[in-house]
Amino acid sequence: MDALPEFAPFPSSQVREALLPEQWTNALAAWATLTSAVLALSDNDLKDYLGTSGAISAVAYLDGAYAEVAAKGPRILGSSPAKATANLRLMRTLLVRLLTKGQLAGLGDWGLLADFARVDWANAGDVLALAWTTQTSSIETSLAVLKKNLIRLLDASLSGDLKAVEQILSRLNYLLQGATIAAAYFAAGDDFMDGIVSCYKVMNPPLRKVLLATGYLCLRGLLHSPEPKLALTSRIDALKTYQRLGGARSLRPARLKQKKALDKGKQVVDTADANHAELHAHKLSKVAEIQDLFPHLGSAFVCKCLDEYGEDMEQVVAHLLDSSLSSYLAGLDQSEQLPDNGFAQTHIETAPQSTFDPPYTPSALLPTRRNIHDDDDLDRLSTSVSKNLHFGKSNSRQTADSLLHDKSTTPSKAAIMSALAAFDADDDERDDTYDADDVGAAIDSTVNEVDGIGLGNGNEEALWRVYTENPGVFDRSNDVRSSTARAKLREETAMTDEAIEGWAV
Numbered sequence: 001m002d003a004l005p006e007f008a009p010f011p012s013s014q015v016r017e018a019l020l021p022e023q024w025t026n027a028l029a030a031w032a033t034l035t036s037a038v039l040a041l042s043d044n045d046l047k048d049y050l051g052t053s054g055a056i057s058a059v060a061y062l063d064g065a066y067a068e069v070a071a072k073g074p075r076i077l078g079s080s081p082a083k084a085t086a087n088l089r090l091m092r093t094l095l096v097r098l099l100t101k102g103q104l105a106g107l108g109d110w111g112l113l114a115d116f117a118r119v120d121w122a123n124a125g126d127v128l129a130l131a132w133t134t135q136t137s138s139i140e141t142s143l144a145v146l147k148k149n150l151i152r153l154l155d156a157s158l159s160g161d162l163k164a165v166e167q168i169l170s171r172l173n174y175l176l177q178g179a180t181i182a183a184a185y186f187a188a189g190d191d192f193m194d195g196i197v198s199c200y201k202v203m204n205p206p207l208r209k210v211l212l213a214t215g216y217l218c219l220r221g222l223l224h225s226p227e228p229k230l231a232l233t234s235r236i237d238a239l240k241t242y243q244r245l246g247g248a249r250s251l252r253p254a255r256l257k258q259k260k261a262l263d264k265g266k267q268v269v270d271t272a273d274a275n276h277a278e279l280h281a282h283k284l285s286k287v288a289e290i291q292d293l294f295p296h297l298g299s300a301f302v303c304k305c306l307d308e309y310g311e312d313m314e315q316v317v318a319h320l321l322d323s324s325l326s327s328y329l330a331g332l333d334q335s336e337q338l339p340d341n342g343f344a345q346t347h348i349e350t351a352p353q354s355t356f357d358p359p360y361t362p363s364a365l366l367p368t369r370r371n372i373h374d375d376d377d378l379d380r381l382s383t384s385v386s387k388n389l390h391f392g393k394s395n396s397r398q399t400a401d402s403l404l405h406d407k408s409t410t411p412s413k414a415a416i417m418s419a420l421a422a423f424d425a426d427d428d429e430r431d432d433t434y435d436a437d438d439v440g441a442a443i444d445s446t447v448n449e450v451d452g453i454g455l456g457n458g459n460e461e462a463l464w465r466v467y468t469e470n471p472g473v474f475d476r477s478n479d480v481r482s483s484t485a486r487a488k489l490r491e492e493t494a495m496t497d498e499a500i501e502g503w504a505v
Contacts, residue, residue, distance in 0.1 A: 002050060004037055006057035010064030013072060023078075028078060028087060031061070035090045050101060057311060059106040062095055067116035070171075074119065092120055096127060099134050107131075108138025110146055110182075114171050119176035124178035132181050143185055147171070147192060148484050154195030165199065169210045176217040183221020184213075193218065294320060302338040305329055378412055461494045464505055476505035 008031070016024060038058070041049060050058070069088075070078060078084035095116065106112070113131060117124040132139060150168065153160045176183040186192050193215065202209050287302045290313065294302075302316075308329055309315040319325050373379060379394055466473055466489055474486045479498050480486055489500060 004034065004041075004054070005428065006054055007031070008057075008067055009060050009063035010065075013068065016076070020204065025079065028083075032087055032090055035094050039090075039093055046101065050098075050104070051175070055098070055104050057104070057111075058094065058098060062091060062098075062202075063106065063109065063112045063115075065091060066112060066119055070115040070118045078194060088120060092116075092123060092127070096130065099127070100132050103135060103138060105138075108135035108142055110139070110173070110175060112141045113179070114175035118171075118174040121174070121178065124174075128175070128179040128182075132179060139182075140185070144181060147186060148404060151191045151195050154192075154199045157199055157202055162199075162204060164206075166207045166210050169214050173210070173213050173217060180221040180224040183217050185463070187218035187222050187293070283311065286311065289313065290316060290320075293317060297334050299338045301329075301332055301334045303338065304332060337497065400471040459495065462492050463500070467504060471504070476501050498505055 009028075011019075019027070027252065035055060038046065038049065038054075042052075056302075065077075074081075074084045074088060075082075077087040087155050098107060108131065117128060120127070146168075150165070153165045153168075176186065196211050200208055202208075263461075283303070286306060287299050290302050291297060291299065305316045305320070305325070306313075308326060311320070467483070470485060473480065473483070474491060486500070488496070489495075490497070493500070495503075
């Protein structure tokens with residue numbers, strides 16, 4: 001049997017863009033054929049094939065293929081989903097066949113396994129478990145180098161390359177999700193987890209999201225690891241001891257006990273003399289202002305004047321200047337003073353009336369509210385309510401049939417005919433007087449409408465005649481457009497090639 005050729009490396013996206021679709025399809029078919037031929041080899045023949053440089057080329061092909069598919073998607077493996085799925089199945093079968101043949105260079109690289117877990121996540125668990133069994137040393141070596149570099153980048157924090165950390169962890173998370181053993185390997189020790197915590201302090205939302213996923217997958221790997229974690233039994237015993245000593249306690253904090261307020265005797269003092277009304281602070285200020293203008297007046301007399309005129313200082317001052325006080329105020333003692341304890345027993349409210357309130361206005365000067373129902377029967381109560389109010393229908397004898405048979409309110413036939421005669425159907429036609437001024441609706445007024453209609457009918461006749469004689473004149477091709485028949489038709493109809501071809505459609 002002739003020796004099989006080696007696998008060609010899977011090209012990058014730049015190389016694929018330079019290839020024609022037919023060339024790329026042929027390349028995919030060649031890889032699929034070679035993969036099927038390698039899988040059909042017996043164990044001895046496959047060992048001989050891998051003993052040369054076939055193993056290196058096969059691993060390089062799988063590494064490049066899974067990396068490109070993980071970055072660009074499985075659509076690059078075929079023109080249809082069925083072909084792409086078939087190529088992915090061949091790649092997975094080749095990877096499993098190579099894993100069963102012992103240690104192969106590059107087969108335990110973490111990047112290859114991570115890209116495979118991302119592309120073929122449904123079968124990643126079984127294949128990664130097989131890889132960890134057959135390629136243990138190479139996988140651990142690859143992960144050890146990666147872990148050391150990640151710890152250095154995570155500890156560097158802002159001074160390091162945060163973008164590289166995000167890209168590496170995003171790619172690694174697929175491997176940690178598919179292989180819990182790898183997740184437990186990264187969670188072992190405190191350096192890697194401490195680096196994640198220290199790097200999480202950086203305010204970078206995308207990086208924080210990736211760090212959270214990595215930390216969660218590492219902790220999940222510890223819980224799902226097949227090896228028993230006997231070191232955790234001491235922690236469990238400590239938790240049980242704490243539960244016995246502390247007992248069940250409420251997590252709600254204890255309510256703070258507040259001291260009872262002391263009674264300092266600062267309550268509002270009741271007025272001793274019931275004959276003197278309580279005075280507000282703003283009223284006392286008004287009394288003082290009036291006494292500045294009229295020093296001979298007593299404070300008690302000024303208070304009575306304010307009470308008489310609604311505490312309006314302007315009216316009080318005006319009446320005092322005009323000597324037009326009411327008969328009640330004119331007969332009082334103008335020098336009467338408030339008692340000494342009147343100011344001491346003044347009760348100041350927490351929210352007194354503002355000094356800048358609008359002046360008092362008599363009710364006679366205010367506008368009176370009016371209503372459309374004023375002076376009606378109900379407003380004057382001059383009629384019985386039972387005559388205007390009723391429950392249900394106002395006329396219980398009237399029915400739907402009686403309304404239909406009642407022709408008193410129906411318009412006459414003559415009125416309907418006169419209304420129809422006055423209706424002009426031309427009123428609804430569109431007025432195109434100002435179409436020339438509108439944007440996008442300009443009309444060339446120099447074109448004769450009658451001539452345009454005649455030209456359109458002539459074009460239709462010419463087009464139909466040529467179409468019935470030779471429909472090929474209307475084809476969309478360069479040969480037809482450059483033909484004599486098409487040139488004659490363009491000259492006859494004054495239409496472009498696109499318009500002629502569109503008419504035939």
